[in-house]
Amino acid sequence: PKRILAVANQKGGVGKTTTAVNLATALAAVGRRVLLIDLDPQANASTAFGLQRDPHRQGTYEILSGAAELADVLVETPVPQLMLVASSMHLAGAELELVGAQGREYKLHSALHNTSHAYDYALIDCPPSLGLLTLNALVASDGVVVPLQCEFLALEGLSNLVQTIDNVKRSFNPALAMEGIVLTMYDRRNGLSEEVARDVRSHFGKRVYETMIPRNVRISESPSHGLPILLYDHRSTGAAAYMKLAGEVLKQELQG
């Protein structure tokens, strides 16, 4: 793929899956060819597209372990131009299995870099930890999109994540950069939300997307219908926000 973005944050429940699924859909909606990789053993991105758990389906685990090529495990989604590599329970064992492996940090990198450039974007949905799975995503990526919930506890972990990105850039992947921080579940009626947003913008300036994703119940309903928000309710504030975010990501690409 021409551009690989890891959607990562070790803090749990901040909107990583929601952002990976809906940003991927919004980029596909404006004509980009997109690949979404579910790197979380919870398989929430796979569920969000209506995939039932299937122990026989090959996916992310098989491309990490080398048992299959990327081209063999692609799954269609309800979104034209968007293909998915599904997660499975086997992925939970991958962290332990990879520990002793040769070049353990580069497994995803080699799986993704051997493919043709049939894709403009690949987005990787990461689990809520900084273990070997997320490390593989950071080593394989050009940029990191960091969803940040507008909550105090979510702010706490940001410096760890920034530090980890710097470490990976220095030791494994000099091309890696922070693509941007996206504020999620923003609720303008809630003073804390406002305070966190102000705090993050004062620290990170331009690295924070202008687009904020509002708290919107339609977003949390959409995975139960197996559809991204753009297909579930394209008139919702959530859908509009992810389209606007895609616009900012594309603008950034043009500016290089």
Next chain:
Amino acid sequence: PKRILAVANQKGGVGKTTTAVNLATALAAVGRRVLLIDLDPQANASTAFGLQRDPHRQGTYEILSGAAELADVLVETPVPQLMLVASSMHLAGAELELVGAQGREYKLHSALHNTSHAYDYALIDCPPSLGLLTLNALVASDGVVVPLQCEFLALEGLSNLVQTIDNVKRSFNPALAMEGIVLTMYDRRNGLSEEVARDVRSHFGKRVYETMIPRNVRISESPSHGLPILLYDHRSTGAAAYMKLAGEVLKQELQG
């Protein structure tokens, strides 16, 4: 400790830390002697009691690695009768370090079971994964309190967690049982919340606490003041809910 409870769920952001901190406080408020163990490298439970990160403070990592005894690493909290074992960044490395260790699943078990019975309860705040840290918590515990956010994606992972508890019970810790599921961030204006609550109660019946923790902004504000909700705003709906939950946990103990 007489009773050890792991607060666990691999799904991120469901209220594990909030439940561990506030249930521990509520139990201490009614006279129990309580120990709270922060087993998450994010150290959110430590932050919630106002602890700044301190690379020289010993805590959970040192008791897991055997470098210190439990009695040497206890930290006072603003709550009488509640002591804390703090997390640190070193804990992030513990998962990888434990992989090759002898009896790797029993490290926390032996650290907790060598202490005197000075405590009535020990609560363990787990990270959002089913790796070696959470496994250590399950092996060391008598029961598992499972916070469950009233959201569709949170429901998806529940069967994995129940399966993991059964596996640990069979292979490592026959005493382990599901103490109870507590519904968190419940919002009665949101149909999805209601639907998830009904679904969980129909599947798990009595194993779901009657008490539901409402979505309450005072709860999400309290960690930024380094106080549990009972001390930050004892009149809030959040504080009342955690007191009620403590009552149910104590009632369950009496029934044995």
